[in-house]
Amino acid sequence: MKTHSSSAQFCVGVLAVAAMLTSCTTISAEQPILLKDAYKKHFLIGVAINRTIATGTAVRADNVNRSLERVNQDIALVQTQFDQISPENDLKWQMIHPQPGPDGYDFGPADAYVNFGLSNKMYIVGHTLVWHNQTPNWVFLGTNLPPGMTNGAGSDTSSGRRFGFSGPRASREELLERMREHIHTVVGRYKGKVKVWDVVNEALADGGTNMLRNSLWLQIIGPDFIAKAFEYAHEADPDAILRYNDYSLENPAKRQKLIALIRSLQAQHVPVMAIGSQTHVSVSSPSFEEEDMALTQLETLGLPIHITELDVNGAQGGQRNTSGDVSANASTTEGGLVSDADQKLADAYAGLFRAFLKHEKSVKVVTFWGVNDGVSWRAQGRPLLFDANDQAKPAFEAVIRVVTGGAPKPSRVN
Numbered sequence: 001m002k003t004h005s006s007s008a009q010f011c012v013g014v015l016a017v018a019a020m021l022t023s024c025t026t027i028s029a030e031q032p033i034l035l036k037d038a039y040k041k042h043f044l045i046g047v048a049i050n051r052t053i054a055t056g057t058a059v060r061a062d063n064v065n066r067s068l069e070r071v072n073q074d075i076a077l078v079q080t081q082f083d084q085i086s087p088e089n090d091l092k093w094q095m096i097h098p099q100p101g102p103d104g105y106d107f108g109p110a111d112a113y114v115n116f117g118l119s120n121k122m123y124i125v126g127h128t129l130v131w132h133n134q135t136p137n138w139v140f141l142g143t144n145l146p147p148g149m150t151n152g153a154g155s156d157t158s159s160g161r162r163f164g165f166s167g168p169r170a171s172r173e174e175l176l177e178r179m180r181e182h183i184h185t186v187v188g189r190y191k192g193k194v195k196v197w198d199v200v201n202e203a204l205a206d207g208g209t210n211m212l213r214n215s216l217w218l219q220i221i222g223p224d225f226i227a228k229a230f231e232y233a234h235e236a237d238p239d240a241i242l243r244y245n246d247y248s249l250e251n252p253a254k255r256q257k258l259i260a261l262i263r264s265l266q267a268q269h270v271p272v273m274a275i276g277s278q279t280h281v282s283v284s285s286p287s288f289e290e291e292d293m294a295l296t297q298l299e300t301l302g303l304p305i306h307i308t309e310l311d312v313n314g315a316q317g318g319q320r321n322t323s324g325d326v327s328a329n330a331s332t333t334e335g336g337l338v339s340d341a342d343q344k345l346a347d348a349y350a351g352l353f354r355a356f357l358k359h360e361k362s363v364k365v366v367t368f369w370g371v372n373d374g375v376s377w378r379a380q381g382r383p384l385l386f387d388a389n390d391q392a393k394p395a396f397e398a399v400i401r402v403v404t405g406g407a408p409k410p411s412r413v414n
Contacts (some may be wrong), residue, residue, distance in 0.1 A: 035385075036083040038403045042360045043122055046084030046367035048309065050375055053078060054113040055088070064375045074371050084123040084307070086367050087113045088377075091126050093133040097182055109187065114193050125367070126190065127308075128198035128245065130229045132215035139178055142170030142217050146319040161411075175220045178338045180232045194366075198276055198308070199233045199244040200226050200365035204257045206248065210320030211257050226261075227270045232270040245308055250286045250294050260343050262301050276300060279311035280369070281352070282345040282376075288351035295359040305362045309369040309378060311383035312348045312395075332378065341382060347396035349385070353402040 025285055027374045034320065050064050053075050058068040066074065076086070089095050090109040097105050146169055170178065187197060203226055205213045211220050217225045225243075227334035233242050244262065248254040258275070265272050275298055317332050355365045370376040374388025385396040 016227070030143070031264050031401050033404065035081045035399065038400050039366070040083075042403065043363050044084040044365045044401070045082055046086060046123070046125070046365055047082040047371050048086045048088045048127075048367060048369045049077055049078060049113070049116070049371065050092055051089045051109050051112070052375075053371070054087070054109065054116045066375070070390075074375065075392045076356060077386065079120055080370055082122070082368075082371075083213070083367060084125065084367060085113075085117050085359060086125040086127050088127075088370070089134070089184070092128060092131065092134045093139065093182065094136050098136055105185065108144040108185075110190075114190055118193060124190075124194045124367075125202065125308075125365075126187070126194040128201040129233060130179065130199065130217060130225070131201040132213060132217060133202075134241075139182075140169055140175065140220065142168055142174055144169050144171050148217075153216040169216070169220055172221050175217075176228060179221075181228060183229065183232040184236045187233050187240065191237040192236075192239070194240065196241040196243055197233055197237075197272065199229050199242045199272075201245045202247065202371075203244075203255060204246050204261065206254065209378065211261060215366045227265060227268060228310040230265070230270050230272055238363070240272055241273045241304075243276045243306060243308075245278065246281055247278040248307070249277045249298065250281060250290060255294060255297060259297065259301060262303070266301070268276060274304045274306050274364070276290070276306045276308040278369075279307050279352070280309060280311055280313070281348070283341070283348045286352075288355055291352055291355035295355060295362065299359065299362045304364045305359070306365040306367070307356065307363065308367050309364070310352075310366060311369045311378060311381075312345055313378055313381035313383050314345050315316040315378070315381035332381070342394050345382070350393045350398040350402050353399050 018385070039045050050062060052059055052064055052066055052071045056071065058066060058071050061205050089111070090113050096107065096110050114124060116122075183199075187194070203212055203215070203217075207212060212223055221228070230242055233240065244258075244265075246254075246258060249258055262272060262275065276293075277298065279327055284397055295305060313332060315332065344410055353366075356366055368384055370384055372386040373382045373384050374380055376382075379388075384393075385399065
């Protein structure tokens with residue numbers, strides 16, 4: 001809910017953003033070109049929003065500390081430029097279901113997010129139902145000792161501790177029931193409103209020969225935890241598009257694991273309905289050719305492709321890194337920006353959107369992970385189209401020029 005003074009300040013924010021767009025990002029002399037309008041015939045243009053935007057308040061949340069004036073400008077930018085939204089955090093298990101039992105839910109922020117999308121007539125995505133990260137310990141807690149532990153003590157060095165949990169665990173049956181209850185409750189609450197769900201997030205192993213990450217979901221339930229999650233989500237909302245979401249699909253080895261996993265699920269008639277490619281990339285890679293190859297191979301699965309968490313890291317520490325791993329984020333934004341960062345960012349975005357347009361029969365959604373650099377999880381890498389003051393960067397013009405047919409040679413936006 002907005003504070004008592006937010007309505008007037010919101011109007012100021014709308015006017016400020018409108019003036020900014022008219023003066024700074026006009027491609028034609030007649031009127032500014034907006035992202036969602038420029039790509040309307042090709043795919044949805046989305047953005048991840050934080051709690052401050054969803055609630056219209058200057059609350060400190062999602063590592064964001066913005067004044068109400070800035071929040072209102074962020075809101076106006078979301079409303080102006082985008083037609084689809086994802087939540088950064090408020091539908092993750094830790095946030096929406098922090099305590100066990102039917103009274104353990106906290107629906108307020110998630111309700112605000114969904115209501116924001118509905119009131120602005122936006123296509124709403126739910127992120128995420130089953131993930132190894134940001135899941136509270138109680139979900140895995142039980143009375144079964146993990147391998148290597150006896151009488152409540154032991155080594156347990158290979159499993160739960162790196163996921164923030166060790167000790168007696170739930171049984172397979174207990175964890176499946178908790179998963180089912182959570183998915184049925186959350187998906188059921190927003191049935192018909194949330195159109196797409198990231199059902200399982202980042203289950204693939206990053207390296208080595210194992211297909212799946214050695215998560216507690218895998219250790220306790222087994223590899224069919226993925227199929228079960230999709231089954232429960234489909235039961236809760238048969239009309240929702242159910243998505244598997246992962247990062248580093250630009251990497252050929254990781255991509256082959258994804259293809260093998262999805263083909264296996266398809267053979268079992270698991271209702272996987274779309275592939276989510278996070279696309280956390282850098283100004284150095286992938287090239288247009290590499291992104292084109294990645295999308296070409298993903299298309300062999302015969303499913304829609306959603307670019308779910310797009311940003312392009314301009315920090316020196318993050319070059320040639322396509323990981324979306326939260327624990328590795330700090331190192332990927334170290335070292336300051338690369339030289340000529342604005343131009344390289346513009347060139348990188350132009351190459352990506354050229355690839356997305358080439359594959360527009362498969363690419364149905366492109367979602368930026370954050371509305372501007374100031375609220376980005378990789379703020380030091382300046383990875384988005386708008387700076388911390390919601391001013392369009394040269395990369396914005398580059399993305400527009402890709403679709404309008406102009407030469408992708410963006411000039412600096414003053």
